[in-house]
Amino acid sequence: MNLQPYLDFTQELAAAAADVILPYYGKTDCGLESKDDDSPVTLADRGAEEVMRAMIEKKFPGHGIVGEEYGTQNADAEWVWxxxxxxxTKSFIAAVPLFGTLIGLLHNGKPVVGCVNQPVLNQLLLGDNETTTLNGKKVCVRPTTKISESLLLTTDPIRPHKVHDGAAYDKLASKARTVRTWGDCYGYLMLSSGWADIMLDPILAAWDLLPVLPCLQGAGVTVSSWDGTPIAEFDAARGGDKMFTCIASAPAIHSEVVDILNGRA
Known part of the structure; x- marks a missing residue:
């Protein structure tokens, strides 16, 4: 399968989204509102998704789209963005450049292309499950073999206590060399490009995870659900409503990380 045309188009989408997002960055007047789940949304979120959807509908009218802001259309198509x-968004509205635009492409429900674009720092992570590049340069996870030597990332250290075994998370964190909340998609960018060793997401939506999987796998990262089982496949019937969990790490420490988080070590 030749994915290059889709990789090229993904970069076009990322650039178009960045053109919408950047004028709002660092500005207090960004149209901030709260959604039904109390999460923040801005004019930049909505405008960037509108632009990307319009581009996809024009170039690939038969493709499906699942987006955080405007929902699902044709989710059972062969190709779904x-x-x-x-x-x-919480980082974005605080002018912290640890956010990014996530773009993924599924073929028959499986992620085949993924992108994390950080427009402020001008960093584009692009993967296809085989190779991952950062601004065109091939990258990979670093070969960490001990948790005691690791940099562990998670977006919010309170969340594991809310939805999983908080004490087990604290045990893992105590074993790591360094723990930081450089999370959301930027944590996966750091992990894939060799600047971190563990990234944890105790709960996340399809649009938070599926676009990063081809980047992680192309960079040699080991990925699983919180219980160590493989990441569940996309469910077209549920679209963006299905929730996921994720443990991503350097291969040599992954099984130990899973065991600690599940109270087995």
Whole structure:
């Protein structure tokens, strides 16, 4: 399967989204509102997704789209785009450049192309399950073999206590060399490009995870659900409503990370 045309188009989508997002960055007047789940949304989120959807509908009218802001259309198509215009909106509205635009492409429900674009820092992570590049340069996870030497990332250290075994998370965190909340999609960018060793997401939506999987796998990262089982496949019937969990790490420490988080070590 030749994915290059889709990789090229993904970069076009990322650039178009960045053109919408950047004028709002660092501005207090960004149209901030709260959605039904109390999460923030801005004019930048909505405008970026609108632009990407219009581009996809024009170039690939038969493709499906699942987006955080404007929902699902044709989710049972052979090719489906997954869009999160700003992953890390809380960082974005605080002028912290640890957010990004997530773009993924599924073929028959499986992620085959993924992108994390951080427009402020001008960093574009692009993957196809085989190779991952950062601004065109091939990258990979670093070969960490001990948790005691690891940099562990998670978006919010309170969340594991809310939805999983908080004490087990604390045990893992105590074993890591360094723990930081450089999370959301930027944590996966750091992991894939060799600047971190563990990234944890105790709960996340399809548009938060599926676009990063081809980047992680192309960079040699080991990925699983919180219980160590493989990441569940996309469910077209549920679209963006299905929730996921994710443990992503350097291969040599992954099984130990899973065991600690599940109270087995």
């Amino acid at each position: 997954i869009l999160d215009p700003i992953d890390g």
